[in-house]
Amino acid sequence: MSEAVVVGAGVVGACCALALQQRGVAVTLVDRSAPGEACSFGNSGSFGVGLIAPHATPGTVRRIPQLWCGRDEPLALNLRHLPAIFSWGRRFIAASRRVDALAAARSALLSRAYDAWDELFDLAAAGDLIKSAGMIFAFSHEDGPQRIDWLVSLARRHGVVIERISGDEARRMNPSLGAINRPLAESFSYRCPRDLSYVCHRSGGMSQPGFPGPPSCGDYDLKRVLMP
Numbered sequence: 001m002s003e004a005v006v007v008g009a010g011v012v013g014a015c016c017a018l019a020l021q022q023r024g025v026a027v028t029l030v031d032r033s034a035p036g037e038a039c040s041f042g043n044s045g046s047f048g049v050g051l052i053a054p055h056a057t058p059g060t061v062r063r064i065p066q067l068w069c070g071r072d073e074p075l076a077l078n079l080r081h082l083p084a085i086f087s088w089g090r091r092f093i094a095a096s097r098r099v100d101a102l103a104a105a106r107s108a109l110l111s112r113a114y115d116a117w118d119e120l121f122d123l124a125a126a127g128d129l130i131k132s133a134g135m136i137f138a139f140s141h142e143d144g145p146q147r148i149d150w151l152v153s154l155a156r157r158h159g160v161v162i163e164r165i166s167g168d169e170a171r172r173m174n175p176s177l178g179a180i181n182r183p184l185a186e187s188f189s190y191r192c193p194r195d196l197s198y199v200c201h202r203s204g205g206m207s208q209p210g211f212p213g214p215p216s217c218g219d220y221d222l223k224r225v226l227m228p
């Protein structure tokens with residue numbers, strides 16, 4: 001039987017470990033802390049299957065100065081790091097000219113996401129964690145109707161079903177909102193990576209102390225190490 005160590009028991013590592021195990025690989029899942037405690041713990045828990053717009057778009061590139069310099073804007077750039085991120089930045093700008101190709105690639109991947117998750121949640125008997133609650137995207141007036149039209153038409157071109165509703169309707173659906181919105185998705189609980197790594201252990205996978213399953217910290221003599 002071939003063997004593999006997967007480093008990192010977040011949602012990506014847990015899924016990789018399970019998928020390898022399903023293919024007959026003896027898996028060891030390691031992490032420097034408990035499974036599912038890092039980024040996979042604190043997200044909003046939704047399957048963003050409609051999120052096919054890439055981050056690199058002409059609009060994002062145009063807004064970089066504003067995103068960087070504006071008050072309360074999300075982009076933090078330390079000038080000392082500029083040389084290091086120069087080549088990444090060039091690729092980001094080049095990618096912004098291929099929005100449709102990138103959206104098509106994301107759409108092809110994401111359209112299979114529900115089936116892939118179903119398979120893993122069946123294994124984990126964790127289907128009760130999934131809620132079909134829909135997804136609302138709210139835009140403030142500052143986003144401008146052009147940007148919203150652009151996003152909606154990009155998504156529709158790539159097969160995403162979007163219903164546009166008014167700000168008032170959005171507020172009725174979710175009174176804590178103050179804007180406008182759209183697509184549909186499902187959501188999952190943050191417990192998911194932990195449940196998936198438990199399944200990996202139940203099925204004979206190894207882990208480190210602190211995880212469920214037999215401890216296996218130390219040296220590994222393995223042909224494959226996966227760092228998702």
Ligand SMILES: Cc1cc2nc3c(=O)[nH]c(=O)nc-3n(C[C@H](O)[C@H](O)[C@H](O)COP(=O)(O)OP(=O)(O)OC[C@H]3O[C@@H](n4cnc5c(N)ncnc54)[C@H](O)[C@@H]3O)c2cc1C
Nearest residue numbers: 008009010011012013031032033038039040043044045046
């Ligand atoms: C605010 C927020 C909201 C989000 N909302 C969503 C959402 O709704 N839907 C969605 O799909 N995604 C969402 N995301 C993104 C999603 O959470 C991440 O893409 C995902 O959790 C990444 O999983 P991961 O397994 O790659 O990383 P992590 O969950 O961070 O796992 C990496 C693991 O590797 C371990 N590790 C790192 N280095 C080492 C090392 N050297 N040795 C041993 N272990 C190591 C860490 O301890 C950690 O457990 C959101 C992210 C954020 C920040």
